[in-house]
Amino acid sequence: xxxxxxxxxxxxxxxxxxxxxxxxxxxxxxxxxxxxxxxxxxxxxxxxxxxxxxxxxxxxxxxxxxxxxxxxxxxxxxxxxxxxxxxxxxxxxxxxxxxxxxxxxxxxxxxxxxxxxxxxxxxxxxxx
Numbered sequence: 453x454x455x456x457x458x459x460x461x462x463x464x465x466x467x468x469x470x471x472x473x474x475x476x477x478x479x480x481x482x483x484x485x486x487x488x489x490x491x492x493x494x495x496x497x498x499x500x501x502x503x504x505x506x507x508x509x510x511x512x513x514x515x516x517x518x519x520x521x522x523x524x525x526x527x528x529x530x531x532x533x534x535x536x537x538x539x540x541x542x543x544x545x546x547x548x549x550x551x552x553x554x555x556x557x558x559x560x561x562x563x564x565x566x567x568x569x570x571x572x573x574x575x576x577x578x579x580x
Contacts, residue, residue, distance in 0.1 A: 458520045461562060462527070466513045472505060474498055482563040489568075508535045516552060525557040540573050542580060551575045 465480040483494045492500070505511050510533045517528035531551050535544040551572050558566040 454522065458522050458525060458559060459518065461559070462518065462520070462525050462557070463515070465564070466515065469501060469513050474502065477501070480563060482560060482565045485564055486566045487569070507537060507539065508533050510534055523559045525555075525559065527555050527557070529553045529555060540571065540576065542573075542576060544576075544580075547580070549576050549579050 461480065468476050468480060477498050478494055481494050481497050485492060485494060485497050487497060487500070511531065512533070514530045514532075515527060516530040517526075519526040529552065531553065532548070534546050534548050536546055538544065539549075552575065553569060553571045555570075556568045557564050
């Protein structure tokens with residue numbers, strides 16, 4: 453897989469998330485996906501994303517930085533949103549916050565097979 457095609461697949465994946473097109477998630481995520489070292493499978497991954505958008509209705513995945521080196525993708529995602537209640541154990545209560553998530557992916561057969569994710573919680577705490 454070439455770098456341009458992996459970049460396109462990743463951008464299409466984020467479009468899928470931003471459109472809340474959960475039935476299409478399997479086009480981008482492997483059935484046995486692992487998240488932060490924990491095997492959760494496609495359904496667990498979908499459940500996690502659906503929970504995130506329930507708690508953060510205006511959640512949008514925006515690329516701040518993207519590096520591809522097949523089969524890997526490194527992305528810094530930028531968020532500007534209003535979580536409705538608690539987020540990462542913090543009482544947000546609808547206040548607007550901005551933060552970043554650093555995410556690394558391993559792709560297998562054009563699908564996300566493994567994800568490592570770290571959210572900049574300190575940036576959120578500084579805004580509260």
